[in-house]
Amino acid sequence: MKFDTPAGTNPIDRMKVVGQPHERVEGPLKTTGTAAYAYEHQQYPGAPVYGYVVGAAIAKGRIDSIDRTAAQHMPGVLAIVTAQDLGALGFGPLGKGDKNTANLLGGPDIEHYHQAVAIVVAESFEQARAAANAVHVAYTRGQGRFDLAQEKPNAKALTGSDADTATGDFETAFAAAPVQIDQTYTTPDQNHAMMEPFATIAWWEGDALSLWTSNQMIAWNREDLATTLSLPLEKVRIMSPYVGGGFGGKLFLRSDAVMASLGAKAVGRPVKLALPRPFIMNNATHRPATIQRIRLGATRDGKLVAIGHQSWSGDLPGGGPEVATQQTKLLYAGANRMTAMRLAELDLPEGNAMRAPGEAPGLMALEIAVDEMAEKLKMDPVAFRVLNDTQVDPEKPTRPFSQRNLVRCLKEGAEHFGWHRRLATPAQVREGRWLVGMGVAAAFRNNINIASAARVRLNDQGIVTVETDMTDIGTGSYTIIAQTAAEMMGVGIDRVVVRLGDSAFPVSSGSGGQFGANSSTSGVYAACVKLREAVAQRLGYDPERAEFADGLVRADNRSATLAEAAQAGELVAEGRIEWGNLSKQFQQSTFGAHFVEAAVDSFTGEIRVRRMLAVCAAGRILNPRTARSQMIGAMTMGVGGALMEELAVDKRFGFFVNHDLAGYEVPVHADIPHQEVHFIDEADATVSPMKAKGVGELGLAGVGAAVANAVYNATGVRVRDYPITLDKHLAGLPTLT
Numbered sequence: 107m108k109f110d111t112p113a114g115t116n117p118i119d120r121m122k123v124v125g126q127p128h129e130r131v132e133g134p135l136k137t138t139g140t141a142a143y144a145y146e147h148q149q150y151p152g153a154p155v156y157g158y159v160v161g162a163a164i165a166k167g168r169i170d171s172i173d174r175t176a177a178q179h180m181p182g183v184l185a186i187v188t189a190q191d192l193g194a195l196g197f198g199p200l201g202k203g204d205k206n207t208a209n210l211l212g213g214p215d216i217e218h219y220h221q222a223v224a225i226v227v228a229e230s231f232e233q234a235r236a237a238a239n240a241v242h243v244a245y246t247r248g249q250g251r252f253d254l255a256q257e258k259p260n261a262k263a264l265t266g267s268d269a270d271t272a273t274g275d276f277e278t279a280f281a282a283a284p285v286q287i288d289q290t291y292t293t294p295d296q297n298h299a300m301m302e303p304f305a306t307i308a309w310w311e312g313d314a315l316s317l318w319t320s321n322q323m324i325a326w327n328r329e330d331l332a333t334t335l336s337l338p339l340e341k342v343r344i345m346s347p348y349v350g351g352g353f354g355g356k357l358f359l360r361s362d363a364v365m366a367s368l369g370a371k372a373v374g375r376p377v378k379l380a381l382p383r384p385f386i387m388n389n390a391t392h393r394p395a396t397i398q399r400i401r402l403g404a405t406r407d408g409k410l411v412a413i414g415h416q417s418w419s420g421d422l423p424g425g426g427p428e429v430a431t432q433q434t435k436l437l438y439a440g441a442n443r444m445t446a447m448r449l450a451e452l453d454l455p456e457g458n459a460m461r462a463p464g465e466a467p468g469l470m471a472l473e474i475a476v477d478e479m480a481e482k483l484k485m486d487p488v489a490f491r492v493l494n495d496t497q498v499d500p501e502k503p504t505r506p507f508s509q510r511n512l513v514r515c516l517k518e519g520a521e522h523f524g525w526h527r528r529l530a531t532p533a534q535v536r537e538g539r540w541l542v543g544m545g546v547a548a549a550f551r552n553n554i555n556i557a558s559a560a561r562v563r564l565n566d567q568g569i570v571t572v573e574t575d576m577t578d579i580g581t582g583s584y585t586i587i588a589q590t591a592a593e594m595m596g597v598g599i600d601r602v603v604v605r606l607g608d609s610a611f612p613v614s615s616g617s618g619g620q621f622g623a624n625s626s627t628s629g630v631y632a633a634c635v636k637l638r639e640a641v642a643q644r645l646g647y648d649p650e651r652a653e654f655a656d657g658l659v660r661a662d663n664r665s666a667t668l669a670e671a672a673q674a675g676e677l678v679a680e681g682r683i684e685w686g687n688l689s690k691q692f693q694q695s696t697f698g699a700h701f702v703e704a705a706v707d708s709f710t711g712e713i714r715v716r717r718m719l720a721v722c723a724a725g726r727i728l729n730p731r732t733a734r735s736q737m738i739g740a741m742t743m744g745v746g747g748a749l750m751e752e753l754a755v756d757k758r759f760g761f762f763v764n765h766d767l768a769g770y771e772v773p774v775h776a777d778i779p780h781q782e783v784h785f786i787d788e789a790d791a792t793v794s795p796m797k798a799k800g801v802g803e804l805g806l807a808g809v810g811a812a813v814a815n816a817v818y819n820a821t822g823v824r825v826r827d828y829p830i831t832l833d834k835h836l837a838g839l840p841t842l843t
């Protein structure tokens with residue numbers, strides 16, 4: 107790895123552009139409605155037609171017959187494509203790439219409710235929808251498994267990175283611990299509920315397929331779509347320049363892309379297809395529900411000696427677990443520890459990644475348990491966490507954290523929030539009918555590094571253009587990439603053009619796992635190192651001595667503008683960051699502390715969040731404005747997870763009942779109070795030349811428990827099953843006397 111530049115210093119460390127609170131460079135396009143999302147693009151050959159997907163009406167079983175007679179004679183109908191028709195279109199049976207659990211086109215076997223079974227293509231959207239309703243599918247319903255609690259005894263152990271872990275002797279240490287907590291917590295199935303639905307415009311030119319779509323990971327999706335349709339990779343082009351949110355739901359190829367591609371093949375015209383909101387919740391992925399048992403053992407003076415975390419979740423056969431024990435391996439010291447995940451087979455829709463997969467539900471449980479332990483010890487919950495901090499991986503004590511400032515987050519947060527005003531005994535603070543309390547939780551999310559490439563161009567106007575298949579899912583990628591290129595080339599951000607989200611560009615990290623900010627900008631850094639060398643060479647300067655600042659290149663006593671350097675023709679350079687065995691040497695994580703004040707109506711049980719503060723340690727913050735925006739969005743999602751969000755499972759027929767945004771509640775403006783975000787001033791020189799990590803998921807990790815702990819502190823009623831709806835604590839609330 108080469109984290110230094112030819113000039114011997116890292117230009118990013120100047121922080122003239124990087125680290126500054128620049129406004130979003132694509133902001134005006136978005137606020138004026140001129141940034142095109144997947145369904146809105148106009149660039150394709152010919153006039154488009156419209157697709158509408160028919161979803162399976164059963165969760166498990168078989169299609170007996172599909173009667174399309176009525177539908178195909180309806181006005182405007184051009185084609186109906188089902189699994190039966192693939193041969194006629196020149197396709198074999200579809201694959202599913204390597205990242206999907208269920209087939210994206212079902213039939214004759216049905217794996218989950220609302221699995222796509224047909225696309226109807228018509229001249230208008232309304233015609234396609236009407237005809238889709240007239241496709242009659244007859245099924246034989248099979249026996250499905252839909253209840254996690256019921257399937258729990260059949261859940262299986264896992265291997266690889268999901269295998270059980272054990273350090274010391276947990277059982278003995280826990281049994282002998284003078285102070286113990288042994289509790290079970292549950293988190294429900296959740297949906298990403300991103301603003302922009304899954305949507306695709308697909309068209310064919312000969313045997314080449316192009317898509318405008320809405321996706322977080324361009325390269326993964328290109329590969330998986332090519333595999334699914336048995337096409338050579340170079341015959342597939344994927345473009346997602348703007349993405350209206352994903353939260354993990356758009357990491358993977360979904361049915362909109364596959365079905366639109368099949369429909370377009372059938373009619374020989376571009377097909378526009380958006381999945382309607384009521385279809386998304388059961389057709390696409392969700393965060394799986396968990397049942398988590400946590401056992402903590404401590405000495406009387408508050409040292410954790412035993413930490414045990416077991417988690418059960420379910421997924422379709424061949425799927426994976428919600429990795430809820432992840433943070434428990436790393437968050438607190440303690441000599442004796444165990445984690446174990448068990449996976450049950452369920453025939454519900456596919457479970458998969460949703461923002462902070464693992465840590466979000468894991469911390470919702472663990473950080474209540476820690477609160478319960480602190481109370482039992484009669485210790486302040488901040489002090490208890492500080493006492494049990496670790497600077498090394500507790501399972502591998504020779505392996506340090508690259509940087510870990512959890513304690514500072516907790517202490518500075520407590521100070522700033524006025525934590526000393528919290529009363530340790532719950533239900534003591536009243537304001538009229540309101541009971542008021544404060545809660546805290548640690549935030550923790552691992553830092554993942556993904557190889558990332560970019561191309562940079564310098565033209566004779568001195569304009570630097572960055573091209574990479576990185577996506578901006580609302581996070582600010584355009585802006586931090588522009589800042590990175592500007593800093594590296596010594597120009598203002600107005601001299602940089604950023605082009606993203608196209609599989610014709612070099613393969614980046616993509617957006618996911620909060621790895622996008624650090625990984626993709628590091629790839630741009632690598633490309634700019636190459637471009638600086640090319641500029642120096644073109645000018646005949648010693649690349650080791652060339653300095654880039656104020657739009658000029660200087661070496662010894664000579665200088666030139668960047669525009670002059672490119673007079674003889676555009677300079678183009680490509681670079682890629684790779685990470686070697688860095689993550690073996692160092693545990694890289696991000697840290698934070700969430701503080702919440704909540705009020706509970708003592709008559710109705712209604713919960714109002716009054717104040718929120720997050721203090722974060724996540725390496726260098728590349729742009730405090732966009733990073734804060736990530737944080738407050740995540741904190742808002744955390745309030746949803748604590749108080750509202752729950753996909754209700756119909757355990758007889760196997761589907762999510764509340765499959766729209768009327769029934770699946772997320773916070774609205776009136777639910778969210780003043781939110782404050784502080785970033786610890788740090789730079790993590792180990793992780794990358796940018797010295798940055800990510801905050802997109804850190805902001806969510808721990809919030810649910812901080813809300814839960816605040817509600818408990820207000821009421822004295824401990825709720826261990828999320829979401830904390832008023833029915834769960836109403837009966838126990840103290841009455842006014």
Ligand code: MOS
Nearest residue numbers: 354460461618619
């Ligand atoms: Mo994230 S759940 O990896 O988009």
